[in-house]
Amino acid sequence: MDLSTEYLGMKLPHPLVAGAGPLSDDLDGVKRLEDAGAAAIVLRSLFEEQITREQMAEYINLDSHGESFAEAGSYFPSPHAFQMGPFEYLEHLRRAKETVRIPVLGSLNGATAGGWIEYARLMVQAGADALELNLYRIATDPETTGADIERQAIETVREVKKAVAIPVAVKLSPFYSAFAHLAGELDRAGADGLVLFNRFYQPDIDAEELTATRTLHLSDSSELRLRLHWMAILSGRIRASLAATGGVHTALDVVKATMAGAHVTQMVSALLRHGPGHLRTVLDDLAVWMADHEWESLGKMRGNMSFNKVPDPDAYERANYMLMLQGWRP
Secondary structure (H helix, E strand, C coil), X not given: CECCEEECCEEECCCEEECCCHHHCCXXXXXXXXXXXXXXXXXXXXXXXXXXXXXXXXXXXXXXXXXXXXXXXXXXXXXXXXXXXHHHHHHHHHHHHHHCCCCEEEEEECCCCXXXXXXXXXXXXXCCCEEEEECCCXXXXXXXXXXXXXXXXXXXXXXXXXXXXXXXXXXXXXXXXXXXXXXXXXXXXXXXXXXXXXXXXXXXXXXXXXXXXXXXXXXXXXXXXXXXXXXXXHCCCCCCEEXXXXXXXXXXXXXXXXXXXCCEEEECHHHHXXXXXXXXXXXXXXXXXXXXXXXXXXXXXXXXXXXXXXXXXXXXXXXXXXXXXXXXXX
């Protein structure tokens, strides 16, 4: 049974990767993830704003997000809200690499191409095997166009790729007007991988206190469907590796993601619910499922449900939409 895969040019024994989250915030956690069988670990993101604050020292620079007035700084968390500052993050990355033998990926959460990109170079010096560039941004300015957002994303990727020689994966949200086109542009800009998808943490409203409340809900397998859809569309059409994140909880989720074209599947919520040992459970279940269904390798399975086999994907999408709406009965 061959569960091996290749992601960002790295040969991995299987596709189960510990995604960016709190379980890797300390060296004990990093070691537990390796012992549980993680093929690679993505550290939690270092934010552009953290680095900007460190660089500016006396005040917060949030112009890149259109908040030039002084009060805007009050929205940004204090340094104490973060697990690690920029320098502590680099030291943690260095020590994590010394602690485990599996690949460790650093993560940068940015929205603009700026001086913070120097930290991409510093992550390389600290030993990162690859970088995950997390492009999380919500455009709230009505004057900002979709083309503006996509151009900034492409330029950011291009600048990061100029700064480092190691592979760079780009973590994206699904909320772009022409996602397949953007994926192709990022691919041409040098992205070595695309991670689908980031999760927006929408606030709720406390109607009694008249305040916005932050809410965090762990994912479940139902969220995987959006990832499957877009990976199936992109598989075979771009050079970059594909990683599924969000909704990967079971061996069957891994099978579906692989069939859609994923090279790796990142797990976070499932590990927060069940602990790092859940990795071993999913890996064992995956081997059993493949044996029962007579699959010799993940490589032969990968992309066998992609849209490459559909002559006209646009017509296929529209036909599915009509059939779903017309075929449903109460």
